[in-house]
Amino acid sequence: MAALGLVLGAVLFAGMTVMLWVGYSEAEKAREEEPLRAEPLQAAARDGDRCLLCDQPLRRRVTRTEVVDRLEREIGIETAAVMRALQQPSVENLARLYDA
Amino acid sequence: MTPIESMRASELFAGLTAEEAVRVAHLGSERDLREGETVFRLGAEADTLFVVRDGRVDLAFPLVVLGEPNDVRFQSIGPGKMLAWSALVPPHRLTMSARAGTDCSLLAFPREPLLALLEAEPRIGFVAMSNLARVVGARLQETQALWVREVQRSVSKTYR
Numbered sequence: 001m002a003a004l005g006l007v008l009g010a011v012l013f014a015g016m017t018v019m020l021w022v023g024y025s026e027a028e029k030a031r032e033e034e035p036l037r038a039e040p041l042q043a044a045a046r047d048g049d050r051c052l053l054c055d056q057p058l059r060r061r062v063t064r065t066e067v068v069d070r071l072e073r074e075i076g077i078e079t080a081a082v083m084r085a086l087q088q089p090s091v092e093n094l095a096r097l098y099d100a
Numbered sequence: 101m102t103p104i105e106s107m108r109a110s111e112l113f114a115g116l117t118a119e120e121a122v123r124v125a126h127l128g129s130e131r132d133l134r135e136g137e138t139v140f141r142l143g144a145e146a147d148t149l150f151v152v153r154d155g156r157v158d159l160a161f162p163l164v165v166l167g168e169p170n171d172v173r174f175q176s177i178g179p180g181k182m183l184a185w186s187a188l189v190p191p192h193r194l195t196m197s198a199r200a201g202t203d204c205s206l207l208a209f210p211r212e213p214l215l216a217l218l219e220a221e222p223r224i225g226f227v228a229m230s231n232l233a234r235v236v237g238a239r240l241q242e243t244q245a246l247w248v249r250e251v252q253r254s255v256s257k258t259y260r
Contacts, residue, residue, distance in 0.1 A: 064166045071163070075174045082245040086238065098248045 103130065103153065103207060110151045110207075111235050112182045115227045124224065127217060128209045139183065139198035139206070146186035146194050147211045152179050155204025159183075160197045176201050187211040188218075188232055 051058055085093040107113045107128075108121050116124065130153070133139065139150065139157055150157075156178050160171040177183065183206070186194055192211065218225035 064168060064170065067165045068163075068170050068172055071165070072173045075172070078246060078249070079175060079242065082242050082249070086241055086245070097245050098252060 101153075103128070106153045106179070107151060107207060110180045110182065112149075112151060112185075112228055112231050114231060116224060120221070120224050120227075123221065124209070124214070124217065125207075127213045128207045131206045131208045133200040133204050133206065135200050135202050135204075137200045139200065140194050142194055142197045144194050146184050146192045148184060149187040149209045149211065149214060150183035151207040151209075152177055152181050152183065153205040153207050154179055156201040157181075157183060157198050157204060157206070158201040160199065162197075171197055171199075173201075182232075182235060185232060185236065188215065188229075189236075 050056065082097065085097045101109070104118065104121050104125050107125055108116055108118070113121060113124060131150075133155075140146075140148075142162065156176050158173040159175045159177065160173045162169045163172045164170075165172075183198055184194060186192055187209075188211075218228055
């Protein structure tokens, strides 16, 4: 009876020891990985235009003002090109007038 | 430059004698605007014709951008250029909007007295209407070229 109690105690002790070891290993592994996972977050904190998960630059949605500015710039360039061609109406200029 | 000199250097009144310019000038007044102020809105009645004396005026049309309408500038015009020529041509409706691109000074001519003078004084009327035809013709050519270029782009993109 005493021997059986001794065996059970030993098994319990061994089991607890294994569980402690496994728990400690997991915690240690998590602690080692922590700097790797923290790096993208720090990068994101440095630059708000980066993804929190993968640290890649975000494809930001353009604002209305940006679109209007771009449109006005493009229309200005296009109109200037047309007006230049019309102000010097040589055969070559007029031939290029409709080239897009 | 005096208002009379500004008028005679403008695209609409170029070719008038000094005396003729004075007669037209009597109908007009100066209007000063701060940058960003509206000169006129699309769809309004064209009851006044303007000549830019100083500064720059932006012409704009409405475009829906990201779901909301915006006034998009497509042309800026400076000293000597005419604005709101619809005042001289029925149905006298403005087909675009204009706002001051900078602080600017305009010469403003009310439609009815101006049309009456152009009718009563054939030489002034001929000079002004010839200039108007040249300006409108040039703008038509610009618009045509811009439109054809856009069509060309569409064709090239669709039928590759």
